[in-house]
Amino acid sequence: MLKTGHKIIDQWLNLPWPEESMEDYQKFGKASALLYSFLNREVMTPRGKGVLLQVLGKKCYVAFYGNETENSETKRTKGGDRGRFADGGYFYCWEVRPSFDAAAAVERGA
Numbered sequence: 001m002l003k004t005g006h007k008i009i010d011q012w013l014n015l016p017w018p019e020e021s022m023e024d025y026q027k028f029g030k031a032s033a034l035l036y037s038f039l040n041r042e043v044m045t046p047r048g049k050g051v052l053l054q055v056l057g058k059k060c061y062v063a064f065y066g067n068e069t070e071n072s073e074t075k076r077t078k079g080g081d082r083g084r085f086a087d088g089g090y091f092y093c094w095e096v097r098p099s100f101d102a103a104a105a106v107e108r109g110a
Contacts, residue, residue, distance in 0.1 A: 008094060012094040012097070013031055017098075032060070032093040035055050035060060038052050039052055039053070042099040043097060043099055044097045045089075045091050045097075046095055050062035051065075055093065058092055058093055060096045062091060
C-alpha cells in the first residue's frame with residue numbers, strides 16, 4: 001500500500017492501477033507517472049469524461065469532447081473548428097482517474 005499521509009492522495013495511489021502504470025511509477029518515482037500509460041486515452045475527472053493530453057508534475061490537462069450535434073458552420077462561428085474537443089482543463093493528477101475502458105485497454109496492451 002502506497003502512503004503519503006494525505007487521505008485523498010493515498011486513496012488515489014491505491015486504486016487498482018494496471019501493471020504498466022505501476023512500472024511507470026517505479027521507473028520515474030513520481031505519483032503522476034501512474035497516469036503516463038493513459039495519455040491520449042479516456043479518463044474521468046470531476047467535470048466528466050475526457051482525454052488525457054498532458055501530465056505536468058502535479059497537474060494534468062484533459063480535453064473534453066465537443067457537442068457532436070453542432071455542424072461545421074456553427075463551429076466556425078464559435079472561433080474555428082477545434083477538432084473533436086470543445087474545451088479542456090487542468091486538474092490535479094489525483095482528480096484524474098482512468099476510465100474502465102482505458103484501464104482495460106492498457107491491460108491488453110492496446
